[in-house]
Amino acid sequence: MxxxxxxxxxxxxxxxxxxxxxxxxxxxxxxxxxxxxxxxxxxxxxxxxxxxxxxxxxxxxxxxxxxxxxxxxxxxxxxxxxxxxxxxxxxxxxxxxxxxxxxxxxxxxxxxxxxxxxxxDLSDHVIMRKGLIEGNRYPLFADHISEFLAHTLFFSSDLGMNQQEKKLHVQRFINPELCKITEDLIFDDPYTNSPNNNIDEQLLADHAKLCSDHKLHLEVALLRQKFLTSAQALLHGDLHTGSIFITPQSTKVIDPEFAYYGPIGFDIGAIFANLLLNAAGHEHWSHEEQLREVHRNYLLSTIREIWNRFDEKFRSLWDEHGVDRISRTKGYQDLYMEQILQDTIGYTGSKMIRRIVGLAHVADVGSIPDQAAKLRAQRIALQLGTALVKSNRRIRSIEEMFTICEHAYKGVYTS
Amino acid sequence: MxxxxxxxxxxxxxxxxxxxxxxxxxxxxxxxxxxxxxxxxxxxxxxxxxxxxxxxxxxxxxxxxxxxxxxxxxxxxxxxxxxxxxxxxxxxxxxxxxxxxxxxxxxxxxxxxxxxxxxxDLSDHVIMRKGLIEGNRYPLFADHISEFLAHTLFFSSDLGMNQQEKKLHVQRFINPELCKITEDLIFDDPYTNSPNNNIDEQLLADHAKLCSDHKLHLEVALLRQKFLTSAQALLHGDLHTGSIFITPQSTKVIDPEFAYYGPIGFDIGAIFANLLLNAAGHEHWSHEEQLREVHRNYLLSTIREIWNRFDEKFRSLWDEHGVDRISRTKGYQDLYMEQILQDTIGYTGSKMIRRIVGLAHVADVGSIPDQAAKLRAQRIALQLGTALVKSNRRIRSIEEMFTICEHAYKGVYTS
The missing domain is CATH 3.30.200.20 (Phosphorylase Kinase; domain 1)
Structure with a gap:
């Protein structure tokens, strides 16, 4: 080494x-x-x-x-x-x-x-974050990214890879330095007064609330524990929309330098968080709520489609390529998928929060020129992120995520 | 490598x-x-x-x-x-x-x-299994083994070791071959008709029940998943009473060749399972239930003392030597200890079962000369093991284990 x-x-x-x-x-x-x-x-x-x-x-x-x-x-x-x-x-x-x-x-x-x-070279593609900020749509994305997730996660897990070979894979992908960045920037700094944080003046009171929310901290500690200990599958590890090159016909996932064996929901949550951040970012688009809602609904239905296709593809790989008889134990697949969903919700929320008050922001929200619209977007992201993190262990269906989302938007608009 | x-x-x-x-x-x-x-x-x-x-x-x-x-x-x-x-x-x-x-x-x-x-050389010690079979008592054992468990598990976990250093430790202790033995002999063979099994004629009907108990299989699949993926602490990995040299004054844990990063409860469960197997084995001692009960109560109170001391020591190491501020999150320690307890109960049960119908038996039960007493001991072990595995995710206190134990003994004696 x-x-x-x-x-x-x-x-x-x-x-x-x-x-x-x-x-x-x-x-x-x-x-x-x-x-x-x-x-x-x-x-x-x-x-x-x-x-x-x-x-x-x-x-x-x-x-x-x-x-x-x-x-x-x-x-x-x-x-x-x-x-x-x-x-x-x-x-x-x-x-x-x-x-x-x-x-x-x-x-x-x-x-x-x-x-x-x-x-x-993928210069004929654009970075997906940029494309989404411009309001573009990618109708094949849900199919592509669910294919990427299902295949890379299933075949690197104990379900789709011989368990002894998988252990050597875990060994090969031990990645302490890059994991340390995630551990600090996602699971620690946003919830304390860290010099790494990058917080807009107008969000100081909101950040103070994050710092004193003990129920939130407990869930973040549990999500962090899972990030530290659960060697479930080989993750991309940094799967935001800036790590995706895209055209309407093609999707290419790049930059897996954060790859390591971790909880499956961490990769899916990265995608969901960045789509939700983009939705929040479109607060600046116009004063017409209708227009924003159309874009938001496009992103939410993309999330729904990603989850449903991922769920379907992962299960069908499992049924067809499961490496051992134990994986066919009655009820095991359902529990396993439910656990992935819960983790996904938790990591989605924690990744949204860190992009608003942590070190590295996203242009979807950070580049909004209008201060009032930016503040609205930031608050939507923080409230939604917080609600998702707090509810993660109770979630039973992807539809609950959309209800939580609706409440967060209402909360910001009526406060 | x-x-x-x-x-x-x-x-x-x-x-x-x-x-x-x-x-x-x-x-x-x-x-x-x-x-x-x-x-x-x-x-x-x-x-x-x-x-x-x-x-x-x-x-x-x-x-x-x-x-x-x-x-x-x-x-x-x-x-x-x-x-x-x-x-x-x-x-x-x-x-x-x-x-x-x-x-x-x-x-x-x-x-x-x-x-x-x-x-x-520890020839002045005896193998603990042998000592227990002879009916000896080791009043310092609970204190010693809880010390071993608390220190080795805490200081190899993300709670007591720098998280980046811990990842290199995980890498160093990847142990595919020895883990494979555990995966097969504990989590697979006992629940199917495997040629590795070693089943007494008189237990064939009991084994058939194990093979068709789907609720049990689901719990075993979940325990196996945790064994495969949860890199919580550096385990001894094979901590039965044959891996312990003992005298009334001294305890020495030997043979950690199965060491790898796994769930903390796996090591504690190995101890508990082997003490419970010894208790069951004393069915041959005499026809006086009272005598057997005295020995059993000694072993059960040893288990209680091991858990309580482990819990106390682990928490106090955590309070004093926790490596980061997240570990001090309100409520986190309680949830963490509860999870260890649940895992302990699950692994205790699965290790009891495998010692009765799997490849490698224990002398505590296997060497009982009287066939009726042996069958009683085997059935106690199987019923108790099964009940513990099935209840593991619901357990909230070590005392529940003793209630389950009481029921299993009653069940065998009244059936």
């Missing part, structure tokens, strides 16, 4: 071109290539290498060279990170690529010393 | 003597040493090296040389096992030795190539 960091150095643009050129069957040796560093993440360099003289940026051969940096940019060089996460990301992409090749970027090559992965 | 097996070979008696002699400060270079292979386990060679000419076997310098075999003796050479488990055992002993040195054998030396650990 030790890293050979002696030859490691951050790539230059010229080196990225050389690396890309060495991948066979993409460029001709005589091609004139150019390269841009396009990373907007916090932990990596991302180079896009393509033909110098092409008319359309999106329809020529091109490649991505992604390299891990030994620190997190978001907090300067003072937050050091080992390069091991690049190995985990490339391993996770390869695992997912075997199960759902159509839903992840193709990996051409991984170099451990340089902590570098060469992969398919 | 690859093993250098090239130089590995099973030790001879002469080699064991040489190894023991190389340990400093135990023998004089001129000492005449003798060696016996005393292993009665299934997976290892155990050599005892001591002075050739000493009057008392138990008060002279001596050492144990324990070597893992690359197969399990219990099922012949056809069940191959890697030698990695010797590394895990020695690692676990060293970890436990730092926390509770008075409760584990001292490790002098570990040799990875030979899969061999040189450790303190």
């Amino acid at each position: 030790t890293e050979n960091t002696s030859a490691y150095h951050p790539l230059t643009v010229e080196e990225a071109i050389d690396v890309a050129r060495s991948v066979t069957n993409v460029f001709y040796p005589t091609d004139d290539l150019i390269c841009d560093e396009i990373g907007d993440g916090n932990l990596n360099l991302v180079f896009r290498v393509r033909l110098a003289h092409s008319e359309s940026a999106s329809h020529t051969p091109s490649l991505i060279v992604k390299q891990a940096l030994p620190y997190a940019k978001v907090v300067g060089e003072s937050w050091p990170l080992t390069l091991e996460r690049a190995r985990i990301e490339s391993d996770a992409l390869l695992f997912q690529g075997k199960l759902v090749p159509q839903l992840v970027p193709h990996v051409h090559y991984y170099d451990e010393t340089m902590a570098m992965t060469v992969m398919e | 690859t093993e250098n097996t090239s130089a590995y070979h099973p030790l001879t008696v002469e080699e064991a003597i040489d190894v023991a002699r190389s340990v400093t400060n135990v023998f004089y270079p001129t000492d005449d040493l003798i060696c016996d292979e005393i292993g009665d386990g299934n997976l290892n060679l155990v050599f005892r090296v001591r002075l050739a000419h000493s009057e008392s076997a138990s008060h002279t310098p001596s050492l144990i040389v324990k070597q893992a075999l690359p197969y399990a003796k219990v099922v012949g050479e056809s069940w191959p096992l890697t030698l990695e488990r010797a590394r895990i055992e020695s690692d676990a002993l060293l970890f436990q030795g730092k926390l509770v040195p008075q409760l584990v054998p001292h490790v002098h030396y570990y040799d990875e190539t030979m899969a061999m650990t040189v450790m303190e």
Whole structure:
């Protein structure tokens, strides 16, 4: 597990071109290539290498060279990170690529010393968060993402993978540093006066309420415990709408550097939280409640469809590919799915809260120019998040989530 | 993680003597040493090296040389096992030795190539199972074993160990092969017609009932799921009374080769199950119910004392050494302890059942010469085990366990 960091150095643009050129069957040796560093993440360099003289940026051969940096940019060089996460990301992409090749970027090559992965360029896609902020719809998304979730989670769990092989998988995906970021930013800081928090002046009173809500803290402690101990399946680990490249026809899940064995509901909750944050963000759209409601209903029905399809697909993989007789125990599947649903609700709520008062916000809400609309959006997210976290252990059906959602909107509008 | 097996070979008696002699400060270079292979386990060679000419076997310098075999003796050479488990055992002993040195054998030396650990000889102790079968009492045992459980489990969990360090610990103690034995022999075989089972003719009807009890199967599936996924603390993993050396003054926990990160209740349940099996085994003692009841009550009050002391010690370690502020969340400790209790009850029951109809029986019941008494003991164990498994998720207090116990005895005596 030790890293050979002696030859490691951050790539230059010229080196990225050389690396890309060495991948066979993409460029001709005589091609004139150019390269841009396009990373907007916090932990990596991302180079896009393509033909110098092409008319359309999106329809020529091109490649991505992604390299891990030994620190997190978001907090300067003072937050050091080992390069091991690049190995985990490339391993996770390869695992997912075997199960759902159509839903992840193709990996051409991984170099451990340089902590570098060469992969398919997806510049013809947009980041889903951006697309949703612009009000776009993705009618195939629920089908695609439920396919991604069902397959990657089922086949990495004890239900779909030989249990001894799975243990070696757990070992391979132990990811202390990236998990630490989640443990602090999602399950700790938002509920206390942490210097990591990033709280709008107008939300200080709301945050004070979060800090004194003991019922909420107990549920967060339990969700955190599960995050720390439940090695249920190989998670993506950071599955927000900024980790999804999308077009109306295609969905590609990227950036699994937070991958580790955790509770299944954590990945599903990440998706739901970010769709609900987008819905809240559309408070700025217009003063016509009707227009906002149409978009919100689109997102809520997407959530319903994701859950129902996930539930259906996961169960059908289970029935068809369950690796042992115990998994067929009467009543076991129903209890298992109910537990996933409850966890999903809890993680959905905790991820909404952290995006409003924690370190890293989302543009869906954070970039709202009108202060009154922004405050409304923030409060909807906090109230909904809090209600979901508090109710997680009692939930029996996805429909209860929508009732809670309705109450949160009403609460903010009538307060 | 690859093993250098090239130089590995099973030790001879002469080699064991040489190894023991190389340990400093135990023998004089001129000492005449003798060696016996005393292993009665299934997976290892155990050599005892001591002075050739000493009057008392138990008060002279001596050492144990324990070597893992690359197969399990219990099922012949056809069940191959890697030698990695010797590394895990020695690692676990060293970890436990730092926390509770008075409760584990001292490790002098570990040799990875030979899969061999040189450790303190405990021949002045007896195996606790044997002592209990003879009707002996160990008044300090509850205090000792609760100390062992509280310290080893607390300080290896996310409550008492830095969470990032703990993840590396999880990685170090991934133990697929030995866990597989538990998964099959405890959570699978006893509930089906497995060729691994070892069922007395007179119990075939009782076993058939186990095989068709769907409510029981569901609970076993959930307990198994937790065994597979819950990385709560570093368990001993095989903590029955055959893994404990004892005298009235001293308790030493040995043989942690099954160590891995699992649910805390699994270790506590192993102790409880074996005390309850011993109680059931005393059905052969005499026709005087009173005598049996005195021994049973001694064992039940030992269980009560173990739980209460464990609960008290674990909570006080938590209050004093909890590594983060989240662990101090109001109500969290109570819920956590209740969950441990429920798991303990469930694992107690499943371990009782497997010792009656599974592959490996216990002498407490298995060696009863009188067939009627043996059948009574077996039925008490099966009924009690079944009732405990079925009730595990509803239990709120250790006292409920004793009520269930009373019912099981009544049930067998009145049927």
